[in-house]
Amino acid sequence: MTNNRIALVTGANKGIGFEIARQLAETGAKVLLGARDPGRGQNAASILTVDGLDVSYLSLDTLDENSIHTAAARIEAEYGRLDILVNNVGIWDFRDGIPGGASLDAVRTTMETNFIGTLAVTQALLPLLHKSEAGRIVNLSSTLGSLACNGDPSSPYYSAQNIGYNASKAAVNMLTVELAEELRDSSIVVNSVCPGFVKTDLSGQTGTTLPAQAAKMPVRCALLGSQDAFSGRFVDAAGEIPW
Numbered sequence: 001m002t003n004n005r006i007a008l009v010t011g012a013n014k015g016i017g018f019e020i021a022r023q024l025a026e027t028g029a030k031v032l033l034g035a036r037d038p039g040r041g042q043n044a045a046s047i048l049t050v051d052g053l054d055v056s057y058l059s060l061d062t063l064d065e066n067s068i069h070t071a072a073a074r075i076e077a078e079y080g081r082l083d084i085l086v087n088n089v090g091i092w093d094f095r096d097g098i099p100g101g102a103s104l105d106a107v108r109t110t111m112e113t114n115f116i117g118t119l120a121v122t123q124a125l126l127p128l129l130h131k132s133e134a135g136r137i138v139n140l141s142s143t144l145g146s147l148a149c150n151g152d153p154s155s156p157y158y159s160a161q162n163i164g165y166n167a168s169k170a171a172v173n174m175l176t177v178e179l180a181e182e183l184r185d186s187s188i189v190v191n192s193v194c195p196g197f198v199k200t201d202l203s204g205q206t207g208t209t210l211p212a213q214a215a216k217m218p219v220r221c222a223l224l225g226s227q228d229a230f231s232g233r234f235v236d237a238a239g240e241i242p243w
């Protein structure tokens with residue numbers, strides 16, 4: 001497969017998702033820029049089309065099953081397949097925190113968005129990914145979701161306790177592992193990627209990596225060729241992350 005890929009990036013109107021959309025489109029892919037808000041989505045898509053990139057806004061609220069199924073039906077009607085799915089949507093709720101004190105409402109909302117929404121989008125789009133020659137699924141995860149790092153007193157992540165966010169990303173990682181096994185005999189690969197600590201609204205603009213840099217590893221995993229493809233792994237720019 002060369003440059004005629006059809007790609008969907010969820011939550012792509014800003015932050016890392018927007019840069020993933022840009023970088024995928026720069027390779028010649030047709031990029032569907034998923035966003036829940038039409039104004040923000042159309043505005044983001046038009047910034048990229050002005051740069052000559054083949055990007056279209058796709059209405060997609062990953063918490064709304066109707067929206068997910070309408071988006072899948074539109075992709076099927078217009079393209080008949082999907083080559084790349086980047087599950088980028090994610091939230092951080094500042095009421096999250098230590099297990100003994102985190103707001104349950106924050107934990108529930110975070111699990112719903114970061115895990116259930118990701119699973120729902122993946123389920124709806126799997127039939128279209130099976131129609132691709134080489135489907136690629138990239139799940140935006142976080143080292144904060146690593147059980148190994150959370151349980152290692154020598155890890156910088158040991159004291160970063162955010163039960164909702166960390167558990168949601170551990171659940172995303174479980175999706176990656178189980179889906180990789182389910183898809184073992186297919187041409188679809190699926191991986192979890194941590195983009196680093198990134199200067200976006202999610203981090204309150206406190207991250208140390210810029211979104212354009214953070215997008216590179218997810219894009220690399222989205223473009224894996226059949227020779228270098230791997231599946232069921234958890235990686236960042238430096239390599240393998242322990243589960």
Ligand SMILES: NC(=O)c1ccc[n+]([C@@H]2O[C@H](COP(=O)([O-])OP(=O)(O)OC[C@H]3O[C@@H](n4cnc5c(N)ncnc54)[C@H](OP(=O)(O)O)[C@@H]3O)[C@@H](O)[C@H]2O)c1
Nearest residue numbers: 011013015016036061062089090140142197198200201202
């Ligand atoms: N920033 C970091 O340091 C960092 C580190 C590790 C992992 N990550 C992960 O990287 C991914 C992207 O994060 P980011 O930092 O780029 O965050 P961001 O700038 O806050 O962007 C998040 C995007 O998700 C969208 N979104 C949220 N809920 C949605 C829903 N229900 N339906 C559709 N879109 C929805 C937002 O849309 P609206 O504009 O409509 O809200 C926005 O476009 C997330 O999965 C995050 O957990 C980030």
